Amino acid sequence: MTSGFLYSSLLSSYKQIKHGFGTWKSAPPENLIMAKQVHSSDVIIVGEPVLQAKKTGDALVTNIPNISLGVSTADCVPLLLYDPLHHIVGAVHIGWRGAVKGIIRNTIETLDKKFGVSPQDILIAIGPTIAPCCYKVGKDVHSAFRKSFPWWRKAFKSLPRTGKFMIDLPLSVELELKAMGAKPGNIERINMCTSCFRQFHSYRRDGKGCGRQVSYICIDKEDASSIIKI
Secondary structure, three states: OEOOEEOOHHHHOOOOEEEEEOOOOOOOOOOEEOOEOOOOOOEEEOOOOOOOOOOEOOEEEEOOOOOEEEEEEOOOEEEEEEEOOOOEEEEEEEOHHHHHHOHHHHHHHHHHHHHOOOHHHOEEEEOOEOOOOOOEEOHHHHHHHHHHOOOHHHHEEEEOOOOEEEEOHHHHHHHHHHHOOOOHHHEEEOOOEOOOOOOOOOHHHHOOOOOOEEEEEEEOOOOHHHOOOO
């Protein structure tokens, strides 16, 4: 870790991109574009490097170099994507509400429909997020996942006599990515709980006044002739 960021070994092997998962020490990179995150299933395709902050959505994708796509989190999942064949990058903010609304599915389908990206070619890094050790939820969350995903049982552990459950949010993201066609070998998880580790902001641990860490991904250098304009 340098400059307050954590890095995916999977994504770091590709020199065409820059990326980082934020901590409370990390400063946002230059040319950062972020949306107003609202726990939705909306995906924003970023074209020319113009301000996107007024747009709402929880996923950003682009094939334009030197634009840093960013998401802010404080227990939710920061997901960074890269397709080395088409040189497309994406950043996704995933909480349990966005997950059941279909943010993962919509992102993968947008990459396919807009850029011709196959799910099996996408390299995916799941950043630090709250782990099941610290993520207790009620029957509403349990029911929402049960209605939305056939694999839901794998992501939950019942707490006897409490009516509560522990949810493995990063595992749920990984399960849905695999259901969408992503290769297991193309998915990497940074297994650090944002609630346990004090280098991260955590809503569950610190409450409404907590800060946010920003994670980002950017196409660093690319031959302009290979870029599909959007």
